[in-house]
Amino acid sequence: MKRLLVFFILATALAGHTAIAGNLGPEIPKATGKPHPEGNLWMRINHPKMLLHDRNLTMRQGDRDIEFSLKGCVSCHAVKGADGQPVGYDDPKYFCRVCHDYAAVKVDCFMCHNSKPEEKTQAFLSPRKAPDSNELAAYLNKTGKETGQ
Amino acid sequence: MKLPALKFSKKPSEMDRRDFLRAGAALATITLAPGVTLMAFGGSEAKANADPAKRWGLLIDVNKCVKDCTACVSACSQENGWRLPVNKETDAQWIRKVTLTDNDTGREEYLVTMCQHCEEPPCVDVCPTGASFKRVDGIVLVDKHICIGCRYCMMACPYKARSFVHENIVDEQKTWAPRGKGTVESCTMCVHRVDTGRIPACVEACNATGHGAIIFGDLKDPESEISKALAKYPSTALRDDLGLNPGVRYSNL
Ligand code: SF4
């Protein structure tokens, strides 16, 4: 719970950073593709849970068409370097690193996963209808139980 | 020869799950075990491609495997993003070509070995974290998210099928085959392909050479090519005496 609170405070700070004098927050790179129907603040708080939950769907159940895949994140949130090619996790401009470096939270994903997008993944992402708040609450409740958080 | 697991059996719990999915709930759920469910939201159904009514297997015809051909090994390396061993002591090897020589007559036989996708996998028995697991369709995998790299499974596997990743891998992995330092890996039977209705890369490559030494298919389906071949010709499992009932079988060995 304490962890969740920290996330929330951080996410709120990130969301409101432009309003803060002196722009203390990180500069979050713009993504391509459709915005998250749940809203950015919601994604900032809940993305670790979604990834943790949905990775098990693929790993254990063989579901290859999940909503929250790392492949999906990496595809829309690719940041281009000076050469016009997407940068990898080793570059501080990398999407995940911008906030994670700021918050000093380590990302383990790219020890095994490729941090660069695969070309054909854009097609794989289809726009979704926004789930209502009851659906979201039920989903989070369930994922929390399953992942023990 | 032990074949009980090849028989088709549909568990009642499985039917319940299918019926539930058909009902089309906004929050589709999958029953894993009593009290544990996985679900997807936004009206999309969770699509579990791992089907307990199937058991995937391979049948390797040793007579058709040719001396200097390594098409399947190269195909696996390319498909799954591991380099063909340069540093033989430590580099990962998901599939290898083996030559058997009869000491008395000098006759040679060639075959390939990989994870045998045991029905009773010792690698799963010994894993302290649950990372080494068997899917409901018989494919044995390592969940690298929870593998601690203890290598117990490598010790337990009688087929030397598993490798440990000793070196850092940076952005060389295929998106469908994550690999990383400090974890153990082995043949996945190209699970990413199987889940999308394709055949493993080694089988495709072997067919492309015209040798056609490997058949892939569902061992529980009596009408599949592999089941028909198993029913018609003699075959064996490697170290059949261990009673692990592998999903990979060999004919003309
Ligand atoms: S061959 Fe080895 S790694 Fe594969 S399932 Fe059997 S014991 Fe496990």
Ligand code: SF4
């Ligand atoms: S190395 Fe990983 S998969 Fe193998 S036994 Fe240890 S934790 Fe399990």
